[in-house]
Amino acid sequence: MKTLRILFAVVVCGLLTGCPSVTLVKPGPVTIQDHVIVEPSQEWSHLSGFSKWDVLTVDGSRLQRVSILGGLEDGETIFSFREGVKAPKFKSNMTSVEIADAIKASVAAVNIRNFKILNLRPYTFGGEEGFKFDCTYKTKEGLDFKCIFVGAVHKKRLNLIAVYGTSVHYFDKYVEEAERIIRSARFI
Amino acid sequence: MRSIANFLLSVVVAGYLGGCVTTPIEGDDSPSAEKPVSSVENIAPGVRPPLDTLEGGLWMAVEKIEKKVKTSGTTFEDKGLQQYVYRIACKIAGQYCKDIRVYIQHLPLFNASMYPNGMMIVNTGLLLRAHNEAQMAAVLGHELAHYLRRHSMQRFRNAQETANAMVILQFGLAAVGIPGLGDIATLVAMASRSAYSRDHEREADELGLELMAKAGYDPREASNMWQQLIQERDADPEDKNKILFLASHPSSEERADTLAKLADEIIEKRGFAGVKNQAAYQSVIGPRRRTFLRDETQLRRFARAHKLMEMLAELGLPKGELNFFRGELHRIKDEESDHDDEEHEKGKKFMKALEFYRKAIAEKDHPPEVHKYMGLVYRKLNMFKEASAAFREYLRRAPKSRDRLMIQALMNKIG
Numbered sequence: 178m179k180t181l182r183i184l185f186a187v188v189v190c191g192l193l194t195g196c197p198s199v200t201l202v203k204p205g206p207v208t209i210q211d212h213v214i215v216e217p218s219q220e221w222s223h224l225s226g227f228s229k230w231d232v233l234t235v236d237g238s239r240l241q242r243v244s245i246l247g248g249l250e251d252g253e254t255i256f257s258f259r260e261g262v263k264a265p266k267f268k269s270n271m272t273s274v275e276i277a278d279a280i281k282a283s284v285a286a287v288n289i290r291n292f293k294i295l296n297l298r299p300y301t302f303g304g305e306e307g308f309k310f311d312c313t314y315k316t317k318e319g320l321d322f323k324c325i326f327v328g329a330v331h332k333k334r335l336n337l338i339a340v341y342g343t344s345v346h347y348f349d350k351y352v353e354e355a356e357r358i359i360r361s362a363r364f365i
Numbered sequence: 366m367r368s369i370a371n372f373l374l375s376v377v378v379a380g381y382l383g384g385c386v387t388t389p390i391e392g393d394d395s396p397s398a399e400k401p402v403s404s405v406e407n408i409a410p411g412v413r414p415p416l417d418t419l420e421g422g423l424w425m426a427v428e429k430i431e432k433k434v435k436t437s438g439t440t441f442e443d444k445g446l447q448q449y450v451y452r453i454a455c456k457i458a459g460q461y462c463k464d465i466r467v468y469i470q471h472l473p474l475f476n477a478s479m480y481p482n483g484m485m486i487v488n489t490g491l492l493l494r495a496h497n498e499a500q501m502a503a504v505l506g507h508e509l510a511h512y513l514r515r516h517s518m519q520r521f522r523n524a525q526e527t528a529n530a531m532v533i534l535q536f537g538l539a540a541v542g543i544p545g546l547g548d549i550a551t552l553v554a555m556a557s558r559s560a561y562s563r564d565h566e567r568e569a570d571e572l573g574l575e576l577m578a579k580a581g582y583d584p585r586e587a588s589n590m591w592q593q594l595i596q597e598r599d600a601d602p603e604d605k606n607k608i609l610f611l612a613s614h615p616s617s618e619e620r621a622d623t624l625a626k627l628a629d630e631i632i633e634k635r636g637f638a639g640v641k642n643q644a645a646y647q648s649v650i651g652p653r654r655r656t657f658l659r660d661e662t663q664l665r666r667f668a669r670a671h672k673l674m675e676m677l678a679e680l681g682l683p684k685g686e687l688n689f690f691r692g693e694l695h696r697i698k699d700e701e702s703d704h705d706d707e708e709h710e711k712g713k714k715f716m717k718a719l720e721f722y723r724k725a726i727a728e729k730d731h732p733p734e735v736h737k738y739m740g741l742v743y744r745k746l747n748m749f750k751e752a753s754a755a756f757r758e759y760l761r762r763a764p765k766s767r768d769r770l771m772i773q774a775l776m777n778k779i780g
Contacts, residue, residue: 263665297768319436
């Protein structure tokens with residue numbers, strides 16, 4: 178009976194778009210969402226299936242994380258929103274300026290309106306012409322965060338990596354490793 | 366367990382903040398003060414309720430919320446603006462001035478609320494929509510009336526009683542074999558709670574009007590504020606079908622009419638209207654307006670935002686700025702439209718956006734960003750020469766912009 182239940186759960190999970198899971202990632206190539214390959218140089222916890230983004234974290238995703246979104250299609254929103262929230266949609270003909278605007282407006286849609294883009298600049302990401310920017314924001318609970326976003330469109334799909342960490346301690350602790358992950362990114 | 370209990374209490378408290386009560390204000394001879402909705406006395410200035418009372422407990426719970434509000438990331442960190450709003454609130458509050466604290470929340474929705482311990486929350490969406498100091502004073506006066514009359518505590522008490530009654534009703538229905546009717550009990554409870562709240566809203570409207578008038582403001586602006594909100598709401602067809610039975614406030618039309626009549630009575634009685642202070646108000650809001658307007662465009666409530674900006678333009682506010690954001694509303698709508706090809710074929714896509722951008726740059730006060738977004742639109746329309754010129758103008762006017770390297774790269778690409 179128990180085996181049947183497990184089998185049923187596995188089948189249902191298989192039918193859904195992504196079952197939430199937490200796995201340990203070892204140093205070396207990791208494929209994210211069938212669209213992006215990155216190569217961390219240390220062990221990370223890999224959270225997938227919880228939202229549109231896969232998350233790599235060491236000390237917990239509320240303190241620091243490297244979030245990766247692979248292969249976002251035309252017309253989709255950048256984050257997962259609850260029904261009824263009017264959020265920006267990605268369009269494959271958007272420029273980097275417009276994608277950065279869409280990211281900022283998406284963050285605003287979850288009521289974080291202090292998100293500051295500090296220096297939007299061109300950046301070659303995964304071999305494609307893309308963008309990079311540093312950013313800061315404060316959570317609803319009052320915690321200051323630093324962040325980095327990089328993105329590029331590949332085969333009309335948007336790929337993004339976002340690095341987040343508390344301004345005190347956690348951002349600085351992992352920023353070098355996060356930059357290595359960004360540089361290692363390849364698109365499938 | 367304790368943290369769950371605290372959390373639940375916070376949720377309940379937050380849900381019942383509109384709050385209520387009533388004792389005539391000292392020296393106040395207003396009709397509403399003579400005929401309060403309930404027999405509860407007004408809060409006394411500078412007095413904190415004892416901790417072992419229901420109200421004392423409510424205050425303690427709200428103080429925990431206030432602690433979080435103080436450091437929250439949603440707080441609009443702008444001391445100048447906060448102090449300005451506080452000054453107006455103080456003017457209206459009179460002897461209660463020292464008992465209130467004002468926090469500005471960075472939320473582009475029309476709202477303000479007052480907690481039973483004197484914490485007042487004002488949204489940036491309200492500040493953008495008010496046309497003058499008198500309109501803002503009308504809303505602050507309404508919220509202060511909730512505080513003075515201790516409406517929160519009454520609602521809290523009512524909720525407790527209703528919850529008890531619901532349990533009895535549910536048991537009674539189950540006993541006669543119709544447990545499915547539990548939903549009706551919920552509806553009855555909600556409706557009675559709403560009706561109770563509407564009484565408090567009316568009382569707060571009346572007293573709020575008197576408070577703002579006493580502070581020297583033109584009370585007719587309260588009704589005008591509501592009329593503006595009605596116009597904005599009616600611009601969006603999706604928002605028109607509201608179930609009035611469950612509304613927790615008197616209908617906006619009824620509210621506007623009542624406020625207008627009461628304002629006329631006050632003016633007739635005292636023989637003068639009072640001040641609006643539009644110039645003073647707009648000089649404070651002016652430097653922050655672009656942030657607030659950008660917030661509105663990000664909400665993607667296009668019809669409402671157009672109506673709002675149209676009304677602000679009629680007021681004589683900077684047209685360059687307002688036309689830029691109206692252009693932005695069109696650009697974003699077209700950009701995210703699902704009918705890309707059709708619109709492109711018809712040659713209509715982005716035309717309205719360009720029309721408003723052009724109107725904007727005809728005004729001296731237009732922000733440099735107009736040129737950037739014009740450039741992006743021209744680029745999409747394959748008008749590369751125009752795009753390049755627009756980007757160049759943007760960089761000339763905003764040489765230190767945070768996206769200059771990206772704009773430069775776009776210019777290099779189109780040649």
